[in-house]
Amino acid sequence: MASPSGTPVPQAHLTVSKVLLTNPVVPGQRIQWQVSVANDGPSRARNVVVTDRVPAGVLDASMAAQDGAVCPIANGTATCPAVEIPVGGLLTWTLSGTLDAGATATPTNTALVTGGPDASTSSHTAVASPSTGPVAEARLSVSKVLLTDPVVPGQRVEWQVAVTNRGPSVARDVVVADRVPAGVADPSMTADDGTACPIASGTATCPAVEIPVGETRTWTLAGTLDAGATVTPVNTVVVTGGPDPGTPTHTAVASPSSSPSAQARLSVAKVLLTSPVVAGQQIRWRVTVTNDGPSRARNVVVTDRVPAGVNDASMTADADGTSCPVADGTATCPAVEIPVGATVAWTLSGTLDPNATAVPVNTAVVTGGPDPSVTAHTAVATPTEPITVLHDLLLTKQASPENPKVGDTVTYTVTATNRASGTYLGAVVTDDLSGVLDGAAYGGDARAGSGGTAYAAPRLTWTLDIRPGATETLTYTVTVKPDAGGRTLVNRLTADGSNCSDGNANANGNCSTSTTVRNTPSPSPSPSPTTKPPLPPTGSGNPVPALLVTLVFLVLGSSLIAARRSRRSRR
Known part of the structure; x- marks a missing residue:
């Protein structure tokens, strides 16, 4: 029986690969790489450790084995727990994270694998090198609003366009083009940082900007609305850039919900034109209305009460002679429009009553505009000198x-x-x-x-x-x-x-x-007739009675003459 003289020496030839799973790569969205380790034998691979350096620009990274085992990340490197791989076996690990929204390149990811042992190398390095750059996607929200309320003809009107980047990528080359509405004078447009948008051919074009994810940039178009405007202009803006995968251009429209509110501040004056004022002769007054703006004055109506004692009154507009009908003692002039800065005049004429002893006071009332400060203006021509008396x-x-x-x-x-x-x-x-x-x-x-x-x-x-x-x-x-x-x-x-x-x-x-007085000769007094006494009868003896009668007649005649002379001398 042969007894082993030592332990076996395992040999596990490992094959390591690293691939980018995400396609396309979109800045701001999830990105994944996978590392694969295959054991080509002949021995069972032991203590296989995978370490993966998290690429710069990848946020919220995590790494896990195919069985869900988590690879802790420290100092920017994920280190997976050691594993064994049977001969012919294959294990995978996936590194995930969110690519920076502003990324302009796809990161390279490198994994380092040790263990086995592999007789050929103590460590294997696998690199996932991208073949293309990331594809940015910036979903833009564009809105256009009218800032001015109320809109007053002749005054400043402003609109604002807002562009919000909903992500996931940083929006680049965002260009705002805003058509200046007709009737808006002296326009200008600026960004929220004060950058001016040049205006050419009636369109303001703002320099391209970048908008981070979740942020909003605004631009304001301003100008002076025509003083005669009767409608609030519609303002339209076109925004390009991002790029937005939904549409290459966004159009936003600020449609007014109401008409402009005209404001015309009127100055009204009333003066007596006639000097001196003479009873029985013509007398004239003039009322003038000046529009101090900012809007064109409309429906301006002058009513002028004809003063008592003024006869055959008439009133006309000075400019064109338009007559103002007089009814119930009041002249009412047809409604007119007055441009900003202009003055319109009317003249009231009549004949002052011959019995007038004072110069009449004349009062005019003016409505229209409309004037924001008052609905009606009253102007009075109060005489400063007495009536002139001319007698002939x-x-x-x-x-x-x-x-x-x-x-x-x-x-x-x-x-x-x-x-x-x-x-x-x-x-x-x-x-x-x-x-x-x-x-x-x-x-x-x-x-x-x-x-x-x-x-x-x-x-x-x-x-x-x-x-x-x-x-x-x-x-x-x-x-x-x-x-x-x-x-x-x-x-x-x-x-x-x-x-x-x-x-x-x-x-x-x-x-x-x-x-x-004619001289006439004074008449001589006529002597009183003397009556001869009758002759006494022949043969009468006493003449005294006849003498007495004669004497009486003489005395009476003398008295009569004296009396007449006395009456003349008294006269």
Whole structure:
């Protein structure tokens, strides 16, 4: 019987291979390698240990044998528990992990196998060298929103595009192209880091960027919406890059849900154009409306209350003469639009009442725009100076008869005609009788067609209100005194604002009269008839009765003559 002189020397020829299981390799997704160890014999392989260096860029790595035995990982290396492999047997181990989302190359994986023992080598090295690079996949989410609320024509409007990388890979070469909507002026677009996006041919194109997985980048398009805009523009953006396995381009649209809110701040002014203001003549006011923006003003309506005492009123737009109908004392102008910075004016005209004693106040109300600060503007033209009184009174004076004689009654007729546009209120006509009363006596019988008279010697005063174009008359009488023969009776009219005012008296000969009393010879007294006494009868003896009768007649005649002379001297 042969006894062994030593222990057997096992020999296990091992075959080791390393392969990349994942295809395609996608950054950010799971990646796996497999190491296979085959025992080609002749002996059973013992203490077979597999160590696998986890490649850089592989996260959350794990390694396990085909039977599920876990290979602990320390210092970046997975070391699997020692195993035995029968002759002809094959065992596998799988290394798994998540490839870095930003990986641009497929990692190389190397495994080291010891044990057996293998008579040819103490350790086997197997390398999985990739033949292609990784295939990036970045699923992008793109949204477009209108940031401005409310949207106001003439003011800044902003949209924002947001691009989110849902992974699994880093998104590269992400390019945002945004078409500037029509009606948006002075546009600009910037990224959230302030990078400007050049605008050419109406499109803003932003420089390409990378977006890490799970992150969002934003870009903002801004500009000024046209002041006359009536709709909120639609804004569309196109995003490329990633690459996104779902689509090479993303389109996002910001569709408005409401119309823009116009805001037009209006400035309204009301002024009196007429100076001086004269009763009975034309008077005009102007209202101006200026649009201070930011939006175009629409449905601007001017209503203007015609002041009391203004007749035949009319109102028109200054620019084109459009008439503003007047109803119930109010002029209402057709609605207009006013561009930003522009001013529109309307003029109210009429004839001021002849009896006006003050300049009327005129008030206009303006609505529309709309004006965010107030729904209606009220503008008032308050007069700063009194009404101007212009009088033009034509006075004439006549005397009848023109050549009176002693004892005649002379009638004076004064006429007053108002040639001015306004009523002459409180006109005072003074007739100076200083040159009359020495030769005639005032009859106290002044009669006027209107107004009132007052007499305080030597002046007769006539006070009246006289409307434009009207003529009024005053008459009175004087009686020529008995001793006025040869005298001239002169009287003069005066009145402010007339042809007979100070400085104008007698300018046309109508302001005074000059009447000369005719001289008439005084009649000689006629002797009383003398009655001859009857002759006494023949033969009568006493003549005394006849003489007494004669004497009585002579005395009566002398008394009559003396009485007549006395009455003339008293006159």
